[in-house]
Amino acid sequence: MSQTYYLLRHREVPEIGQIAVYRAHGGYEALRKALSQYQPEELVDLVKRSGLRGRGGAGFPTGVKWGFLPKDGRPRYLVVNSDEAEPGTFKDRELIEHNPHQLIEGMIISSYAIRANEAYIYCRGEFLKGYEELSRAVQEAYQAGFLGENILDSGFSLDIFVYRGAGAYICGEESALLESLEGRRGNPRLKPPFPAVAGLYGMPTIVNNVETIANVPPIVTYGAEWYTSMGTEKSPGLKIMSVSGPVNRPGNYEIPLATPLRQLIEDYAGGLKEGRRLKCIIPGGSSVPLLTPDKLDTPLDYESILQAGSMLGSGGCIVLDESVCIVKASHRLVKFYREESCGKCTPCREGTYWMADVLERLEMGLGTQDDLAILTDVADNINGKCFCPLGDASIGFLVSAINHFRDEFEAHVREGRCPLGAKVYDTANY
Amino acid sequence: MKPEWKEWAQEAKKQFPRANSALLPLLHRIQRAEGWLSPETLTEVAELLDLSPQYVDSVASFYSLFFKQPVGKRVIHVCVGLSCMLAGSDELMHALEERLKISQGQTTPDGEYTLLEAECLAACDLAPVAQVNLRYRGPIPPEEADRLLTEEVSS
Numbered sequence: 307m308s309q310t311y312y313l314l315r316h317r318e319v320p321e322i323g324q325i326a327v328y329r330a331h332g333g334y335e336a337l338r339k340a341l342s343q344y345q346p347e348e349l350v351d352l353v354k355r356s357g358l359r360g361r362g363g364a365g366f367p368t369g370v371k372w373g374f375l376p377k378d379g380r381p382r383y384l385v386v387n388s389d390e391a392e393p394g395t396f397k398d399r400e401l402i403e404h405n406p407h408q409l410i411e412g413m414i415i416s417s418y419a420i421r422a423n424e425a426y427i428y429c430r431g432e433f434l435k436g437y438e439e440l441s442r443a444v445q446e447a448y449q450a451g452f453l454g455e456n457i458l459d460s461g462f463s464l465d466i467f468v469y470r471g472a473g474a475y476i477c478g479e480e481s482a483l484l485e486s487l488e489g490r491r492g493n494p495r496l497k498p499p500f501p502a503v504a505g506l507y508g509m510p511t512i513v514n515n516v517e518t519i520a521n522v523p524p525i526v527t528y529g530a531e532w533y534t535s536m537g538t539e540k541s542p543g544l545k546i547m548s549v550s551g552p553v554n555r556p557g558n559y560e561i562p563l564a565t566p567l568r569q570l571i572e573d574y575a576g577g578l579k580e581g582r583r584l585k586c587i588i589p590g591g592s593s594v595p596l597l598t599p600d601k602l603d604t605p606l607d608y609e610s611i612l613q614a615g616s617m618l619g620s621g622g623c624i625v626l627d628e629s630v631c632i633v634k635a636s637h638r639l640v641k642f643y644r645e646e647s648c649g650k651c652t653p654c655r656e657g658t659y660w661m662a663d664v665l666e667r668l669e670m671g672l673g674t675q676d677d678l679a680i681l682t683d684v685a686d687n688i689n690g691k692c693f694c695p696l697g698d699a700s701i702g703f704l705v706s707a708i709n710h711f712r713d714e715f716e717a718h719v720r721e722g723r724c725p726l727g728a729k730v731y732d733t734a735n736y
Numbered sequence: 737m738k739p740e741w742k743e744w745a746q747e748a749k750k751q752f753p754r755a756n757s758a759l760l761p762l763l764h765r766i767q768r769a770e771g772w773l774s775p776e777t778l779t780e781v782a783e784l785l786d787l788s789p790q791y792v793d794s795v796a797s798f799y800s801l802f803f804k805q806p807v808g809k810r811v812i813h814v815c816v817g818l819s820c821m822l823a824g825s826d827e828l829m830h831a832l833e834e835r836l837k838i839s840q841g842q843t844t845p846d847g848e849y850t851l852l853e854a855e856c857l858a859a860c861d862l863a864p865v866a867q868v869n870l871r872y873r874g875p876i877p878p879e880e881a882d883r884l885l886t887e888e889v890s891s
């Protein structure tokens with residue numbers, strides 16, 4: 307499919323990760339424009355008018371968030387969240403590995419807009435290549451005079467620091483990320499205060515996702531109206547959707563928001579592999595409820611997906627076909643949260659453990675009649691009772707799976723085995 | 737303590753505006769050279785950064801990529817996330833276990849390979865995917881598991 311890319315630009319311009327190539331294709335012109343034609347507040351206003359919403363999961367309006375910074379003269383920081391570890395999501399990796407200068411340009415413009423002189427990128431520890439690419443690209447930007455003192459004679463100065471985590475999903479949660487950046491264990495902080503008021507080293511801090519910030523240069527170049535001409539009034543602009551599972555072309559797709567889910571799966575991702583039939587779709591990363599095939603015509607925007615019973619989240623779209631056992635899929639996701647629970651609060655630490663345990667025995671055919679009630683009860687005791695959103699995230703898929711596929715759960719108990727013949731992974735079972 | 741660690745500690749402190757941020761970078765650098773972080777190493781890192789050994793130990797143990805036991809020359813992380821599971825990651829893991837005669841979480845007696853589970857590696861388009869010394873390899877169908885043991889990896 308031919309299309310013009312604004313984020314995944316390396317698809318059209320192969321070596322765009324090199325600064326010379328990036329500049330030859332208009333790179334850093336948005337920065338020049340921002341520094342010469344806009345006051346910082348005007349840029350905040352531009353981003354507000356564009357309607358850009360955070361692409362890290364929650365979809366909070368970016369310009370509005372920037373506006374929360376207290377005007378009290380304390381130093382401010384921009385922190386870019388490149389911890390990307392929500393199962394099913396792999397867009398930020400592609401952006402930092404292949405189009406790092408667009409992120410860096412976006413960071414410089416955003417830092418100018420919020421009057422920050424220090425900006426950080428927090429990469430998950432597994433992104434060794436991404437970390438190396440970003441470090442290299444940041445050096446290139448310094449050499450070209452886009453970073454450091456008095457950038458392009460504007461009087462504005464900025465340093466960018468690239469930091470590598472060391473393996474912990476919870477460090478994607480913004481306050482845990484800040485703890486980790488300060489050299490501590492990645493336990494979330496109590497909110498409020500929110501990072502905009504007391505963030506990195508206690509200073510006002512804006513945390514934004516990689517994709518969010520990568521949208522800023524094209525918004526400066528083409529204008530807020532260009533951005534709002536795509537998508538819906540409340541969900542304008544572009545989104546990268548990561549599609550995985552048994553489809554013909556798994557990968558990242560840059561789409562205007564409100565593109566129907568069906569088009570993403572059938573046209574962009576090439577439909578399900580031959581002989582596979584759709585069972586359900588997780589549209590926004592592992593933390594969101596599933597959608598059944600009758601919801602395929604839902605437009606992919608924040609409001610429509612919510613109305614359909616799920617969330618757009620991070621845009622990690624996992625396709626499950628009918629050969630997949632729903633209990634096994636639930637077990638795998640709950641086990642993920644069990645592994646990644648930071649252990650700070652009881653409902654999440656203990657609840658994810660018990661849910662994984664019960665799901666495992668169901669899948670092995672050792673479940674009892676009470677197990678579904680136990681699962682629902684534990685989930686209920688997690689819901690809304692955890693210190694950070696990871697707890698709630700651990701039950702999103704499971705609760706929807708029980709609601710939509712109760713028969714399949716019950717069949718595991720009734721038949722004393724997995725009706726689909728799936729195995730629980732451990733050496734003894736193979 | 738290796739003589740160069742002092743210098744690395746200074747560099748890590750200078751790399752970021754606040755010295756607190758030096759701990760993870762220094763641990764990464766030392767682990768890259770040593771393979772893992774022994775209790776002695778952690779105590780020495782604490783000394784280098786003016787932190788308590790307990791603090792450094794507690795931070796290091798929070799993160800799954802800091803190894804507190806010796807690992808093999810090749811650390812193989814097999815992603816067992818949902819998308820990889822759909823593409824056969826469990827079978828891939830099993831094939832490696834058979835081949836190496838160890839279970840996931842273990843290191844071969846000759847010190848060549850360590851086999852570990854990874855959660856979603858943010859590369860589900862390459863499912864089933866693995867990392868060898870943090871370099872992506874994928875897709876690796878279970879029947880091609882050997883590639884993870886033999887193919888060159890950049891350092």
Ligand SMILES: Cc1cc2nc3c(=O)[nH]c(=O)nc-3n(C[C@H](O)[C@H](O)[C@H](O)COP(=O)(O)O)c2cc1C
Pocket residue numbers: 359360361362363364365366368387388389390391392475476477478479480481513514515516518519694695696699
């Ligand atoms: C458990 C958990 C994990 C998260 N992981 C990520 C992540 O990997 N990347 C990300 O950008 N946001 C992640 N978030 C959301 C961040 O807390 C934060 O809202 C986001 O980085 C803000 O950026 P945005 O407004 O640009 O979306 C996570 C949140 C939670 C609760």
Ligand code: SF4
Pocket residue numbers: 476494646647648649650651652654655692693694695696697698
């Ligand atoms: S909800 Fe889970 S991850 Fe969040 S603070 Fe509690 S234990 Fe930690």
Ligand code: FES
Pocket residue numbers: 393394395815816817818819820821855856857858859860861863865
């Ligand atoms: S599930 Fe394996 S990379 Fe995402």
